Amino acid sequence: MKRGLHIITGLGVGGAERQLPALLRRLPLACDVVTLTNPGAVARDLRAQGVRVTDLGMAGSRDLSVLPRLAGLIRAGGYDLVHTHLYRACVYGRIAARLAGVRAVVATEHSLGARRIEGRPLTQATRALYLATERLGAATVAVSATVAERLITWGVPAGRIHVVPNGIEPAAFRFDPQARRAVRDRLGLPPGAFVVGGVGRLVPGKGFDALVRAVGTLPEGVRLVLAGEGPQRAALTRLAARLGAADRVVLTGEWPDVPGLLAAFDLFVSPSTEETFGLAVLEALAAGLPVLHVTCPAVDELPRREAPGARRVGREAADLARAVRAELSLGARRLPVPDAVRRYDVDRTAERLMAVYEAAHVALPEEVGLP
Structure with missing residues (x-):
């Protein structure tokens, strides 16, 4: 692997968002970042350390126009691996990566609660869409054993889940x-x-x-x-x-x-x-x-x-x-x-994440159709 792309819903000041700059300083892989919306303070931090950040300016959760634009960006970038973060980016990013022909897709589940996801109530539709698009990826990362258990309860196969805790400096x-x-x-x-x-x-x-x-x-x-x-x-x-x-x-x-x-x-x-x-x-x-x-x-x-x-x-x-x-x-x-x-030193997190990347790149998922 030579090039990776991280896709995230937004880059305001949040736990998932603040993970990116620390991780990208340590991953032995050249990476770009795409934010679907809200290029906030974390986007400035990433650009300051030389990371290319693209804001797609997504108008809302149902702005389907982002899909062809995101797929085109992935295709043009020649990325070996796509890593998605947060619910909206995971759904759109997995589909766009498959449309672009990239099958080594890793998604990190940061915010799956028992009744809420990213602060919003969980619904049957939310769960169904998540599970349908999860099949398009190669692996799903849970940030804790608690999240891994919730994913399994949802119906994500245990063999596709890797626990990689968040890291700090x-x-x-x-x-x-x-x-x-x-x-x-x-x-x-x-x-x-x-x-x-x-x-x-x-x-x-x-x-x-x-x-x-x-x-x-x-x-x-x-x-x-x-x-x-x-x-x-x-x-x-x-x-x-x-x-x-x-x-x-x-x-x-x-x-x-x-x-x-x-x-x-x-x-x-x-x-x-x-x-x-x-x-x-x-x-x-x-x-x-x-x-x-x-x-x-x-x-x-x-x-x-x-x-x-x-x-x-x-x-x-x-x-x-x-x-x-x-x-x-x-x-x-x-x-x-x-x-x-x-x-929870971030150096350990980067090492474990690279192991997931390597496994995802070698053991690609079986072919499935788009939902």
Whole structure:
């Protein structure tokens, strides 16, 4: 193999999106990237490291005009392998790759929850379309054993599934006191405030409404900073105001400098009820933060001793408030980086992904018709 193409739904600041720059710096394969829509901050990062990024400007989920354009781009690029990420890109990318004559297609399933996929409710139609196009690829990558089990339950053959966890660059998240001061000043946080933080898309499955309610019951010195965008932003703003906590809840929108943001926090909370991996939790652990999480396969699938700074808690606002109060009593502190962080080093992820690529290139799937 000499050339690969990564196809992703969008390149805003998200876990799946932020994986690409780190991976492409390590994969021994020349790769280009296509985003179906939203060429955001991650697209700028990729271009800065010399990766060619093409935005197809997809108008919506049913914009079928993207198929011939994507197939033509794949054909013209002479790619040996196509790797798709996120639901829409997996569906359209697999079909386009087959139309272009590329059969070595790998798809990573990043966000398949028990009831939601990428923050949206799962439907029978969603599942049927996914399964029909999954047959067009050579392999499907699950980012955790939890996701692999869900894929098998859906009907994806176990032999086609490879578990390749997400990876992080531990050194990038090392605590920086100067960044802490700069980010806190930029966010207007009072000196001495105890800052609870969360990172992720503002969608119902992430549970940020429960976290806002929890913080609304805590002392005035506690601030909540949520970094991310999504359809729940306005509702979360209204909720904070209704609780009388509008001045204590900061919604930053997309924040590309995640290491700087984590330096500004004193406690990281992931209230997500349907997490498929938990990259943000690992990044927080790499920054030395104590972590509270409702679900996090990246940690939950490991022995407890490998992530002593992470504690699993209940999903309700009262559970979160009680857990935050316990951390508040211990004061702001930094913890040693745990073994879990080193286990998920992105170098290991790149090595395992290359093994999947090689297998997909050699053992191509049996011929199937387009759905």
